[in-house]
Amino acid sequence: xxxxxxxxxxxxxxxxxxxxxxxxxxxxxxxxxxxxxxxxxxxxxxxxxxxxxxxxxxxxxxxxxxxxxxxxxxxxxxxxxxxxxxxxxxxxxxxxxxxxxxxxxxxxxxxxxxxxxxxxxxxxxxxxxxxxxxxxxxxxxxxxxxxxxxxxxxxxxxxxxxxxxx
Numbered sequence: 342x343x344x345x346x347x348x349x350x351x352x353x354x355x356x357x358x359x360x361x362x363x364x365x366x367x368x369x370x371x372x373x374x375x376x377x378x379x380x381x382x383x384x385x386x387x388x389x390x391x392x393x394x395x396x397x398x399x400x401x402x403x404x405x406x407x408x409x410x411x412x413x414x415x416x417x418x419x420x421x422x423x424x425x426x427x428x429x430x431x432x433x434x435x436x437x438x439x440x441x442x443x444x445x446x447x448x449x450x451x452x453x454x455x456x457x458x459x460x461x462x463x464x465x466x467x468x469x470x471x472x473x474x475x476x477x478x479x480x481x482x483x484x485x486x487x488x489x490x491x492x493x494x495x496x497x498x499x500x501x502x503x504x505x506x507x
Contacts, residue, residue: 346462348408351400359390360408364464368412380406411468416481425455425503430466430476437461437475440489444477447495453503480506 346360363386367379383405387393393401407417427444431437437459444457460466460478469478473487477495479502484490490498 348404350404357387357391360387363387364412371413380409383409412464414468424506426480427455427457428460428478430460430471430474432474440475443495447499451500
């Protein structure tokens, strides 16, 4: 379905219907002072189209607040943890698939575990500050945009980031 966006809620990928439309409506009115109010509105809006159990309401609220923050170009608050977090930004091109495979191959070769995320949503790519794809972001640091790096460059970046994350 076109209006379903995958987000991470409490470490699990979850499809949320109508999230993009709600973000488009609420993001222009964002100010730090209104963040909680807008996050509450966002939760209320997506609950109209999605089942969110009462027992999981807070973790959904945190994940949705982070999506609002991303939509306005801010860092998420929830889930800020040590470890390796790799983002491969791609607009559906073959280069993005190659970059993603190169990352998985490098992690396997190096014996490193980490979270790998494919970012294909235009708003999320822009929120990362990227002006082209494919792109590689490791622990929040942009490593390459617009090309696939040569040889062992990805290995070097991932190895260094894993050492820094310890």
